[in-house]
Structure formats: structure tokens, C-alpha cells
Amino acid sequence: MYFSREVRLKRALKTALICLGITTLCVCIPGAHFLLVPTGILLTPFVVLKTYRVTTSLVGASVRCAACGGELTRLSSQERYPLYETCITCGRENRIVSHS
């Protein structure tokens, strides 16, 4: 599944709201809020930017091993191609590229 610019912006905004919501809840934790709130505020832009840069999702995708035809079930969540996944059936490493 490929994410358009609009979808990527919506995902990034949703991530920002979740991060800032969690950070806001951390205000209520006595003592730890001195560390958690600044950390949440500082990390939120990085998490949002990382989410925005994700252009594809392999959730629900079916990818087969080039050597044995076994299904690759442990697809990583890397946002950049090529992906490298090891087949659990034959142990061969498969290189997965994007055709977009």
C-alpha cells in the first residue's frame, strides 16, 4: 500500500496528537513529569517526521520467498527499500524492492 502526501500528512498529524496526548498525561505523574514531559516534547517532532517519511506499508501484503516459495511472514517495518527478509522455511535472505 502506497501512501499519498495527504495520507502521510494525516498519519503524521495523528502521530503528533498521540505523542502530545501522552506527554500531557505525563504531567500528572509526580516527580517523573520533570523528565517525561520535556522528553515527550523533544521527541514528538522526530517521531512525526519519521511517520511522515513512511511512504508504503506492507501490512496485509503477501510476499513469497524467491527460492522456495514460502511466505515471508515477518516483514520488517523499515520505511526505505530495499527490505531484506530471511525466509523461515529455507533460511535464504530475500531482497524486496519497490516498483513505484
Ligand SMILES: [Zn+2]
Ligand atoms: Zn525460502
